[in-house]
Amino acid sequence: MPSDLVRCPNGHMYNTKRYGNKCPFCDAGLEKSGNKVMRPVMDGDKTQTTDDPLGIEPVVGWLVCIDGEQKGKDYKIRKGRNFVGRSDDMDIAIIGDISISRRNHASISYDPKQRVFYLIPGEGAGMVYRNNEVAFVPVELSPYDLIEIGKCKLIFIPLCGVHFDWENDDKEE
Numbered sequence: 001m002p003s004d005l006v007r008c009p010n011g012h013m014y015n016t017k018r019y020g021n022k023c024p025f026c027d028a029g030l031e032k033s034g035n036k037v038m039r040p041v042m043d044g045d046k047t048q049t050t051d052d053p054l055g056i057e058p059v060v061g062w063l064v065c066i067d068g069e070q071k072g073k074d075y076k077i078r079k080g081r082n083f084v085g086r087s088d089d090m091d092i093a094i095i096g097d098i099s100i101s102r103r104n105h106a107s108i109s110y111d112p113k114q115r116v117f118y119l120i121p122g123e124g125a126g127m128v129y130r131n132n133e134v135a136f137v138p139v140e141l142s143p144y145d146l147i148e149i150g151k152c153k154l155i156f157i158p159l160c161g162v163h164f165d166w167e168n169d170d171k172e173e
Contacts, residue, residue, distance in 0.1 A: 005089050011081055013089055058166045060110045061117060061158040068152035069096035075154075077117070079166075082108045084122070084149060099150035101126045106149055108141070108156075115161050117141040126150065 007013050008023035061077040075092040082091040087102040094100050101124035109118045120138045121128050128135050129148040141147075147154045160166065 013083070013091075060112075060160040060166070061108075061156065063092060063108065063147065063154040063156055065094070066153050066155055068094075068150070070094055070152065077108050077110060079110045079112050079160075081120075082110075084108065086150075094149065094152050097150040097152050099126065100152065106135075106147075109138075110160060112160070112165055112167050115165055117156070117158055117161075119145075119147060119156075 005013055006016055008026060010023065010026045012023050012026060014024055057078050059076045060079050063075040063077065065071050065073045065075075075094075078091070083104050084090060084092040084094065084100075084106045085103045086094055086097060086100040086105075088095065090103065092108065101122060103124075104122040105124055105126050106122045106128040107120045109120060110116075111118070117140065118138045119128065119130050119135050119141050121135050126149070129146075130139050130141065131146050132148075141156050141158070143156065143158055145156045147156055
């Protein structure tokens with residue numbers, strides 16, 4: 001069943017039933033922006049802004065829950081910013097842990113130009129940790145870093161980086 005959640009060209013998620021075709025955060029519309037296609041959320045997948053006309057936004061890495069309410073669950077990371085919270089409209093929705101903010105507790109970003117991942121603390125009061133150290137500012141992630149959000153412990157597993165990237169897979173560094 002389709003949802004009314006969409007992502008504007010600037011990456012904000014919002015409900016089209018409530019706000020129409022204009023993003024309430026930046027006033028960007030849903031019309032095509034260059035070759036990016038806006039797609040609604042379908043069957044549990046989050047809205048993605050994509051260069052692919054079929055709507056496929058490749059995975060660039062994963063978070064795997066190793067302790068907490070969702071132990072054993074994996075979360076796909078896409079390029080750009082991936083917002084983390086317990087609300088089901090987040091890119092990475094960690095359901096069931098009330099110590100995690102509903103919206104934007106943190107975010108995981110992949111920068112395809114630099115081929116690096118960052119953990120970015122959110123706007124709420126909740127803390128986020130990387131390898132048992134609190135992240136007050138964006139911190140670069142390394143393979144198998146331990147991320148703690150609320151009572152949830154996650155392992156970071158990258159796919160893209162110095163050896164591979166979907167956009168630049170022919171440019172080995």
